[in-house]
Amino acid sequence: MYKNNGELKTLLLVDDDQDDQELFKLALAELNHPIHCFTAGNGQEALDQLCTRAYRPDLIFLDLNMPLMNGIVFLERIKDIEHLKDIPVIIYSTSDEPREMLTARSMGAVDYIIKPARFNELCKLLQVVLTRGATTTPFQQD
Template sequence: MSEKKLSILFIEDDLVETMKINRTLKKLGVNHEIQEAKNGEEALILLKSNDNLPDIILLDLNMPKVNGLEFLKILKQDEKLKYLPTIVLTTSNNHKDILECYKIGIAGYILKPLSFDAYINKLDKLLAYWSLNELIKV
């Protein structure tokens, strides 16, 4: 079964995490297109100045300037951007954060595992799932 190529916006301030996702995509042998933003503010500028929106957003919560929760609230108020499936990819297993994210309208909440193999496994399943979905372009 062939999976479609995804356009992903990866919002993460940690350089190690950015390197990790790129290594993971390479190891999985997938050719998804990835755009990177270091915080919510940078991501919003990118999204609003871009006609070619991503298929999905992978979002860290703990970031400077505009953090993940602030970014989500702004995103979901935008008529064009609110439909973008946003998956939180974070180390925070704080129940209050999880609940708040789902209230705002995220598509998923995934905890970053400590081991690289477990990370690859989670990302493989996540990307396989979203590449099978019928995604909309607004």
């Protein structure tokens, strides 16, 4: 579903919480996947990075509630930019609001992951996403 020629090489985590960024990177390191993780603290910073074409991630993990530019506005903007619109975006949020899930899906997010409360759960979740390209969230399609 998200894999480019069978391999994910780069991903972008857009999250304003520095601790969440660090935990995410630590969880990736635990999995021994050769993936480079870029980070941005909000949607505007991420958009600036992507528009300079310094890199093009294979997958974006996107928090919803951030300053300057929230996740929904960021998602809307990248879907309007030709060289960015086909990058798969997974919403990665603490919110479990059905309305937000539906909005994200209608705007082109490929998945919605509620941030796990425990580190080992995050590791398991990332393992599933990175090896199978799917999760057990409401967006999973059999």
